[in-house]
Amino acid sequence: MLRSLHLLGFGVVSPFLLQGKPRSLFALPLIAAFSKSGGLSSPQAALLPVSGCRSGGGYFRAFRMSSGASETSAHADVASGLAVVPPVAHKPNISFCQACGNPTKDVVPEGEEKIRAVCTVCGRIHYENPKMVVGCLVEHNDKILLCKRKIEPSYGLWTLPAGYLEIGESAAEGAVRETLEEACAEVEIVSPFAQLDIPCIGQSYIIFRARLKTPYFSPGPESLECALFALDDIPFDSLAFSSIIVTLKMYIEDKNAGNLKFHYCTINKRPGASPSDPHGFDLDYHLH
Ligand SMILES: [Zn+2]
Numbered sequence: 001m002l003r004s005l006h007l008l009g010f011g012v013v014s015p016f017l018l019q020g021k022p023r024s025l026f027a028l029p030l031i032a033a034f035s036k037s038g039g040l041s042s043p044q045a046a047l048l049p050v051s052g053c054r055s056g057g058g059y060f061r062a063f064r065m066s067s068g069a070s071e072t073s074a075h076a077d078v079a080s081g082l083a084v085v086p087p088v089a090h091k092p093n094i095s096f097c098q099a100c101g102n103p104t105k106d107v108v109p110e111g112e113e114k115i116r117a118v119c120t121v122c123g124r125i126h127y128e129n130p131k132m133v134v135g136c137l138v139e140h141n142d143k144i145l146l147c148k149r150k151i152e153p154s155y156g157l158w159t160l161p162a163g164y165l166e167i168g169e170s171a172a173e174g175a176v177r178e179t180l181e182e183a184c185a186e187v188e189i190v191s192p193f194a195q196l197d198i199p200c201i202g203q204s205y206i207i208f209r210a211r212l213k214t215p216y217f218s219p220g221p222e223s224l225e226c227a228l229f230a231l232d233d234i235p236f237d238s239l240a241f242s243s244i245i246v247t248l249k250m251y252i253e254d255k256n257a258g259n260l261k262f263h264y265c266t267i268n269k270r271p272g273a274s275p276s277d278p279h280g281f282d283l284d285y286h287l288h
Pocket residue numbers: 097098099100101102119120121122123124
C-alpha cells in the first residue's frame with residue numbers, strides 16, 4: 001500500500017514548521033517522499049502538536065502523506081521513524097532458562113544477528129517478542145467510556161479499557177474481556193479502529209470501537225471509577241498512556257470530520273522525554 005506514496009507538496013516548509021510550532025497534526029502540508037521500496041527518499045522531520053491537545057505537550061512528529069497510487073485512497077502522516085530509525089537494540093532480560101532453570105547467557109546464536117538469552121546447560125534460545133495489547137473504544141450516546149486506573153503504572157489516570165491479549169483468544173475477544181474486567185461492561189465489537197505499534201517498549205495495541213450491550217458499567221477490581229466522557233470533556237491532562245492519547249485524538253478528529261477510519265501508527269518516545277510522561281512521544285508514522 002505504501003509503495004507508491006509520493007510527494008504532493010503544498011510548497012516549501014517554513015523553518016517555523018521544522019522548529020516544531022505548527023498547530024494541527026493533520027494540517028501539515030506534505031513534505032517527504034517515499035521511494036518504491038517504501039523508504040523515505042527525503043527524510044525530514046517536523047514537530048507539531050496534536051490539534052485540540054489541551055496539555056500543549058503532546059507533540060507529534062509527523063508528515064502529511066497522500067498516496068499517489070490509484071488503487072488506494074489511504075494516506076499517511078509519516079516522519080523519519082519508519083525508514084531511518086534503527087530498531088531498538090534489545091538487551092535480553094531473562095536470567096534463567098524457562099525449560100531447565102539453569103542460568104542463561106546473552107550471546108548471538110549461530111546463524112542469527114541479535115543477542116539472545118541462551119541457556120548455558122540445555123542450549124535453549126529464549127526469544128522475546130512484542131506483546132499485544134487490546135482494548136475498546138466504547139461509544140455510548142456520543143460519549144466514550146474511560147476507566148481510572150487502580151493499579152500501577154499510571155495509578156489514578158484515565159485510560160480505555162485495555163490489557164494484554166491472552167493465548168487462546170482473538171484480539172476482539174481479548175478487547176471484550178478486558179472491557180468486562182475493567183469496567184464490568186458487556187460490549188460488542190463494532191469495528192477495528194487502530195493499531196498502534198510502540199517498538200521501543202515492544203508493544204502493539206489494537207483498539208476496537210465497541211458498543212454497550214446494556215447501558216451498564218461499573219469499576220472492576222483494577223479501576224477506581226468508570227465514566228462516560230463527551231469528546232469535549234476527555235481529560236487529556238490525566239490520560240495514562242501515549243497510545244490512549246493518540247487513539248482519542250484520532251477518534252475526535254475523525255468524528256469532527258464525520259469520517260471514522262482505521263488507523264495504523266507507530267509511536268516512539270521523544271528523545272529526552274521522561275519514560276513516565278505519556279505526552280513525551282512522537283507519532284512517527286500514521287497511515288489511515
Ligand atoms: Zn535450559
